[in-house]
Amino acid sequence: xxxxxxxxxxxxxxxxxxxxxxxxxxxxxxxxxxxxxxxxxxxxxxxxxxxxxxxxxxxxxxxxxxxxxxxxxxxxxxxxxxxxxxxxxxxxxxxxxxxxxxxxxxxxxxxxxxxxxxxxxxxxxxxxxxxxxxxxxxxxxxxxxxxxxxxxxxxxxxxxxxxxxxxxxxxxxxxxxxxxxxxxxxxxxxxxxxxxxxxxxxxxxxxxxxxxxxxxxxxxxxxxxxxxxxxxxxxxxxxxxxxxxxxxxxxxxxxxxxxxxxxxxxxxxxxxxxxxxxxxxxxxxxxxxxxxxxxxxxxxxxxxxxxxxxxxxxxxxxxxxxxxxxxxxxxxx
Numbered sequence: 462x463x464x465x466x467x468x469x470x471x472x473x474x475x476x477x478x479x480x481x482x483x484x485x486x487x488x489x490x491x492x493x494x495x496x497x498x499x500x501x502x503x504x505x506x507x508x509x510x511x512x513x514x515x516x517x518x519x520x521x522x523x524x525x526x527x528x529x530x531x532x533x534x535x536x537x538x539x540x541x542x543x544x545x546x547x548x549x550x551x552x553x554x555x556x557x558x559x560x561x562x563x564x565x566x567x568x569x570x571x572x573x574x575x576x577x578x579x580x581x582x583x584x585x586x587x588x589x590x591x592x593x594x595x596x597x598x599x600x601x602x603x604x605x606x607x608x609x610x611x612x613x614x615x616x617x618x619x620x621x622x623x624x625x626x627x628x629x630x631x632x633x634x635x636x637x638x639x640x641x642x643x644x645x646x647x648x649x650x651x652x653x654x655x656x657x658x659x660x661x662x663x664x665x666x667x668x669x670x671x672x673x674x675x676x677x678x679x680x681x682x683x684x685x686x687x688x689x690x691x692x693x694x695x696x697x698x699x700x701x702x703x704x705x706x707x708x709x710x711x712x713x714x715x716x717x718x719x720x721x722x723x724x725x726x727x728x729x730x731x732x733x734x735x736x737x738x739x740x741x742x743x744x745x746x747x748x749x750x751x752x753x754x755x756x757x758x759x760x761x762x763x764x765x766x767x768x769x770x771x772x773x774x775x776x777x778x779x780x781x782x783x784x785x786x787x788x789x790x791x792x793x794x
Contacts, residue, residue: 464508473502484510524554525766526574528567530585530609530653532559535709535738536755537585540607543759544583551767553580562651564589575602580770583762586611588652603769605762609654614779617769619762623655626751626786627662627705630733633749634703635670637794639731642667643678643694643701645687645711656681659707659735675699687714688721695722703731703794709738712748732793735786746792754784 466484470477475495482491483499502508527544529537541557548555556574560567564587571593574582581603586594591611597604598615606618627644634642644663649656660679667674678701680690691714694701706712712734719726726732726746734741734750741748761782769775 539755540759547763623658624662639703
């Protein structure tokens with residue numbers, strides 16, 4: 462038979478309400494002896510609290526959802542880890558869902574997580590659910606956006622200063638005399654904001670430095686097509702001598718292209734990636750990267766969401782909070 466709170470109360474020799482206070486960590490007027498008796502009774506009987514019933518009563522489930530656009534990115538996993546660390550410390554459980562950059566999948570996960578009574582969401586938003594975000598905002602549902610902004614401001618947003626990231630990369634290439642610089646990105650067809658901003662930053666910095674920008678040197682396509690697109694660029698007589706990959710998946714394809722063509726880094730071409738990964742430091746030569754403060758971004762996203770949940774109020778100031786990238790100099794430039 463299922464052990465109930467009443468069974469725990471009977472074994473501990475206390476009232477059911479005292480057990481309830483213990484379960485909700487309201488110990489202010491509870492003797493240490495009573496706490497020990499209740500804890501021992503819970504362990505001996507194997508009592509498992511009914512969190513669903515508790516959440517309905519308390520109107521809080523102590524759970525949040527995270528919906529990432531693409532969990533394959535190192536950035537995503539590091540941010541998730543930081544969020545989970547904060548939540549674990551606060552006794553909050555986390556559901557993680559991967560939207561695959563698919564608005565319909567994202568919408569489905571939002572509906573599912575709300576049905577599970579989560580207290581709030583951290584979303585790496587896709588493009589295509591503006592109407593849903595507007596409805597959630599109207600109903601004062603707690604959300605924090607990470608990595609990507611929406612066309613209209615609905616919720617507090619935490620993301621990188623993407624233009625600055627590209628400026629840092631171009632400056633590093635210029636410092637060693639590289640002027641023919643190509644940029645490599647996964648597809649921008651779905652108008653993924655960080656990718657668009659990083660390409661804009663590249664274009665603006667190249668223009669500001671009077672460096673040549675060739676349309677063919679801007680490689681932005683589906684991951685499985687990147688190598689072919691790079692080959693087209695490399696087969697031309699006028700070749701780039703530096704490549705800037707704006708996320709870890711684009712960098713992976715660039716590295717495969719380099720290996721296929723037996724190119725040497727940095728003798729034949731210089732390389733800079735955006736987003737770090739453990740293998741980049743041990744690769745020969747070690748790859749220079751622009752690093753995002755992923756753990757800081759995750760910690761602050763979690764703290765902000767928990768504050769909104771606690772205060773039951775979404776801030777009126779909805780400006781995007783930008784975080785500064787920094788250069789990790791290694792051997793590839």
